[in-house]
Amino acid sequence: MDRPMDLHYSDAQEAFRAEARAWLAGHAPAPRSLPSLDTADGFEAHRAWEAEMYADRWSVVSWPEAFGGRGVGIIEWLVFEEEYWRAQAPLRVSQNGVFLLAPTMFEFGTDAQKARFLPPMASAAEIWCQGWSEPDAGSDLAGIRSRARRSDAEGGWVLSGQKTWASRGAFAEWCFGLFRTDPEAERHRGLTYFLIDMATPGVTVRPIPQIDGETGFAELFFEDVFVADDLVLGQVGHGWNVAMATAGSERGLSLRSPARYSRAADRLVDLYADRLAVDPARAARSADAVARAWMDAEAYRLNTLWTATRVLDGGSVGPEASANKIHWSETDLAIHRAALDLLGPEAELHGDGVDAPWLDGYLFALAGPIYAGTNEIQRNVVAERMLGLPRG
Amino acid sequence: MHFAFSDQQLEFRDAVRQVLAKECTTDDLRAAVDAPSARTPRWATLAELGVVGLTVPEAHGGFGLGLVDLVALVEEAGRVALPEPLVETTGLAAPLLAELAADGSDGEADPRVTGWLGGIAKGGVAAAVGDAGRPTAPIAGADGADLLLLVTDVSGRLELHGLDAGACPVTPVASLDPTRRLGAPAWEPSPATLLAYGPRVDAMVDRTADRAAVVVGAELLGLADAMITMTASYARDRQQFGKPIGSFQAVKHLVAGAQVLLEFARPVVYGAAWALDERAPDATRAASVAKAYASEAALEAARVALQVHGAIGYTWECDLHLFLKRSWALAESWGSAGDHRARLLSSLLDGR
Structure with missing residues (x-):
């Protein structure tokens, strides 16, 4: 059907707005009442707020119901965001996971990965940080040198190297990172996208105070960190494509x-x-x-x-x-x-x-x-x- | 919520784009600069296609369509720097006359008004409309227009007058862009030329200014796109230091900056056209955002285009100046970017 231009929200979208507004009015903390999410206390306070949203299915409205969402469309998500900002509700401590990793996982993840990772991401039980930039690979992302060595015996990969500017890295439980699995391959090839438990032996976190003095990001050191095969997102060697999907969401x-x-x-x-x-x-x-x-x-x-x-x-x-x-x-x-x-x-x-x-x-x-x-x-x-x- | 043109609108736009690419080349533009005329064979073609009568009500021989339909086509007119007065005639005069025709609820519509509407639909009437906010400024398209629609303030009361060609002398006023056909009419309001007065004219004048902001904005989008396209093409071809200048970041970033402004100006203009068609409560604000954004986008595209072309762009021989001059003129007409920002801010403060 040939639809004319129409910038009105539908009645259903307005009803959704009213429902969101009412819920936020009854639940959102007073504006600027939580401590900064880049402090330890603030991080936990923001996590608790997101858990409260998740309990009533407001943390990830556009996700399928099976993963804790409401299965609404992108316009409804924009309506929800209007209400969220109107209520001056807290910044989202889960944003790296919910807004960046999740769209990538919906596109490239296995059913098992989605079932394992999406619900705790939505409830903020697990917060994600991004492990892409390195000291010598910032704008030139394809120049990353952190490596993943194959271990057939263990059924996975052994990561080594250094990542930096990882937002939420000081407190996050998980990291999505880009590592070189084929050192012989040309720059953009031979990269693989890994999901890394920050509690794995060999991971060291060094928080970096930001311009405001808070530790909003961190350096991450990987020394022989084992990551099992089922924690590869997308195909081995195709990490650049997967990462560009994330970058598309980011931009x-x-x-x-x-x-x-x-x-x-x-x-x-x-x-x-x-x-x-x-x-x-x-x-x-x-x-x-x-x-x-x-x-x-x-x-x-x-x-x-x-x-x-x-x-x-x-x-x-x-x-x-x-x-x-x-x-x-x-x-x-x-x-x-x-x-x-x-x-x-x-x-x-x-x-x-x-x-x-x-x-x-x-x-x-x-x-x-x-x-x-x-x-x-x-x-x-x-x-x-x-x-x-x-x-x- | 469905913020997009319909398939039909896009098909019509593409058809008009093809026609204009053939019938409004830069050679044609140069001919128009040497001898500007409102009623050209190209104008007749646009009338046959239904472009000129797009906003004339169906009862008067037009298509009865709105600004959303029109802006898509005016953007195409801007892309080729169309010299004929499509904005003035179809964007401003026809909707204003349509309001007058619809207004005659207490009797027959004014035969002068219906005559002009029918004339526009057939391509026989090219019109010019005065900016009530700048009553002494020369009027675009007035030189050679068949119809002048003028607003005057008679002891605090606005009056709308319509004058056929020949009803008053129009002194041509030179513009850097001769196709603008600026003119200064020497006229006195008389009962014979009076079309309407009172508060309804106030409202019509306001809506005309809003329409002008949006439709001129659409023309600026097309001009900006044409200048960026020309510039990208030049930057791919022109070699210095053994490579295309477009491979240097200093050049890339100039052109990309202009492109980003254009990308964001487009939905702003389209959304304002929709708001005016809907008579949405924030339509006047939307019109101001549209004109400010489109003016800034075109001025930046013009600046970058000239800079990247270098000395060749500064010549008469290079076609670029045809687009630069129109952009500079339109950026200042019906309110500059700064004028519209001031208007918007007053409106935002009033709303508090």
Whole structure:
């Protein structure tokens, strides 16, 4: 059937929204009431919140019911996210698993892997970190050197090497990592995607304090770490393809829902209105930046609905995911930079007893153009794969 | 929720794209720059296809379609920098006249209005519409237009007037892009030219400004796409230091940056067209986001295109300037990006 353009949510979608809103109103912790999820206490507090969501099937609404979800579509997921951010509910400590690994596992995982890993991922009983980057392989991910040696006798692989910048790595129970299983193969070949229990002998974690002083990421050392065959995700030697599916989720539709930015942009306008009353001349100098940031968030919302519709109609997300990542990361920065300019001399206030959501948000946003592939790498992808420019 | 064009809309768009690729080459554009005219054989072709009468109600010989249908086609017009006044006639005049025609609930529709609508549908009337927000600015398409729709403020009351060609002298005003056919009409409002007045005109004027923001935005999308495509092609071919300049990251990142802006401007313009068709409560905000985003995208595409082409892009011989000049003109017409950001912010503050 030839469907006309329609940006209304359906009655069923609105009913779903109402149900989510009501549940969140009754359950979500007060805004910013949990300690940072990059501290030990905060990590556990966030885990408990996700368990509460899982108990009522709100932690992974778009997953099949068999794995703890509600089996709803991508539009409903976006609606849920709107309500989640509207309620100012906590950041998701499970995001690496739920938003990055899970879509990859649905595509490449065996039935046994899905049954074993998805429910505890959804309940946050097991939190995942990402073991991709290495000290000498960041933007050049295909240059990784950490190795997996075959052990036929034990029926698995023996991992050795070093990974770094593993978000949630300080506290996570599991890691999804990329290792070289065929040292002879050309760079992108010979890689394999492993699921690694962080409690396995030979794994050492060294937390790395971030720019805000919290241990949001970690270095991971692997010394003869045994991983059984059934913990390989996808085929041996095809890790690059599997990893690119994860990267697509990281840059594309699933990691950063538009509601995150729409909500922040609305708060920015609130802040602008407040400052306009206090110091109109200073506020007026930020007017254009405020409007620009709000528009960036709105453009992201519309682009997401446009892309989601294409996916629902059977299309796919290719290099557009790179354009998407550039946009959301720069939008996040624009919103928070505008807020700090509005705050002026108050912007730097931080520390015990000071609630500094804009400064915290700015510090978080600063990482956006770096993680998930730097924006420079994304621009290469856009130029080469969307516009056909030659590789350098 | 289904945010996409229908298959039918896409088929029509593709057909129009094919026709324009043949009938609006850069040689044709250069001919139009030398001797601009509203009523060309190409305009007649577009009328036969139903493009010119797209937004004219069916009762008056058109297709009665909305802005969602139109923006897909205007984007194609922008891709070839179509010199004829499709935006002014089909994007602005026809929907405004359609509102007037539908408004005559207390009697027969004004025969002047129905006459113009029928004329537009047949391709016999090219129109120009004044921007009520800039009453003294020259009007795009006014030079050579068959119909002028003008708004004037008579002691605090807005009046909408319609003038046939010849009803008043129009002084041509030079533009960097001669196909804009700017004109300054010397006219006095009279009872003979009055079409409507009062609050309903206020509303019509507001909706016209919103439509202009969105439809001009759609033309800017096409222009941006054309400039990026031209530039990517040049960057693949042009060799320096023994390789294509498009293999250098400094060049790649310029072009990619423009492409990202365009990618995000598209849904913004399409969504605003839908909001206006639906008369959604946030349609005016959506129109402002659309014009701001499309203007920024086209200006950045223009900047990057010229920079990557280098000196050749600065010549009259290279076709690029035909697209640059239209982009620069349209980016400032019916509100610049900055104007629309200011308008949006006021609206957001009012809503608090």
